Amino acid sequence: xxxxxxxxxxxxxxxxxxxYFSENGYFVYVxxxxxxxxxxxxxxxIGNAQAIGFDISNSSSVKEALxxxxxxxxVNNAGKTKDKLFFWLEExxxxxxxxxxxxxTFYVTKALLPAMQKSKNGAIINIASVAGTVGxxxxxxxxxxxxxxxxxxxSLALEVARYRIRVNCIVPGFVHxxxxxxxxEKDFAKLIPMKRFGEPKxxxxxxxxxxxxxxxxxxxxxxxxxxxxx
Numbered sequence: 001x002x003x004x005x006x007x008x009x010x011x012x013x014x015x016x017x018x019x020y021f022s023e024n025g026y027f028v029y030v031x032x033x034x035x036x037x038x039x040x041x042x043x044x045x046i047g048n049a050q051a052i053g054f055d056i057s058n059s060s061s062v063k064e065a066l067x068x069x070x071x072x073x074x075v076n077n078a079g080k081t082k083d084k085l086f087f088w089l090e091e092x093x094x095x096x097x098x099x100x101x102x103x104x105t106f107y108v109t110k111a112l113l114p115a116m117q118k119s120k121n122g123a124i125i126n127i128a129s130v131a132g133t134v135g136x137x138x139x140x141x142x143x144x145x146x147x148x149x150x151x152x153x154x155s156l157a158l159e160v161a162r163y164r165i166r167v168n169c170i171v172p173g174f175v176h177x178x179x180x181x182x183x184x185e186k187d188f189a190k191l192i193p194m195k196r197f198g199e200p201k202x203x204x205x206x207x208x209x210x211x212x213x214x215x216x217x218x219x220x221x222x223x224x225x226x227x228x229x230x
Contacts, residue, residue, distance in 0.1 A: 008078030012177035016200035056104030070115035101145035157219035173225025193227030
């Protein structure tokens with residue numbers, strides 16, 4: 001049975017990915033940081049899964065949790081925001097988001113990549129954001145972290161292709177999730193040609209395709225934005 005680790009699996013997109021991989025025959029490592037109850041709930045409902053807790057922004061925490069784990073697919077989905085206009089952004093606001101979203105992706109990937117290289121097989125899907133490609137006022141720290149993930153994905157893909165490891169990046173637009181819960185969908189939909197927010201499962205479907213089916217696709221950035229980013 002193939003195995004996948006989904007970081008940030010207690011969030012909307014992460015949970016959708018965990019469920020989609022499980023439905024398609026994968027054993028799923030359901031990562032959480034603080035919401036163990038939610039992770040346990042997901043594990044109980046999908047079966048063939050295990051909750052695994054660690055702080056992606058802490059190198060020691062990541063290494064300890066993943067020391068004896070190998071996977072066929074890694075979905076780097078965990079992340080957070082701390083939005084402020086640049087004028088009000090403090091150093092810790094910058095450091096916290098970069099450390100979690102970008103450096104955390106590095107830590108997790110670094111821990112799991114050697115086993116993929118040894119088996120000469122694997123897929124890594126990094127979940128970025130449209131903010132990382134077009135920017136967004138009030139999100140210079142978040143946009144920088146997600147733009148870094150995109151650049152990291154492209155560069156890493158070139159390094160590991162010889163090991164038959166593929167690395168791709170997903171760029172969601174407005175998707176129903178915790179991050180968009182307070183948004184006025186009707187107002188924001190004016191920016192989206194398809195006139196609606198996406199659903200987490202619509203992201204999960206593309207993640208699974210890139211991970212399991214797209215054997216000749218690597219170093220790509222796939223927008224899932226209803227035509228907003230093109």
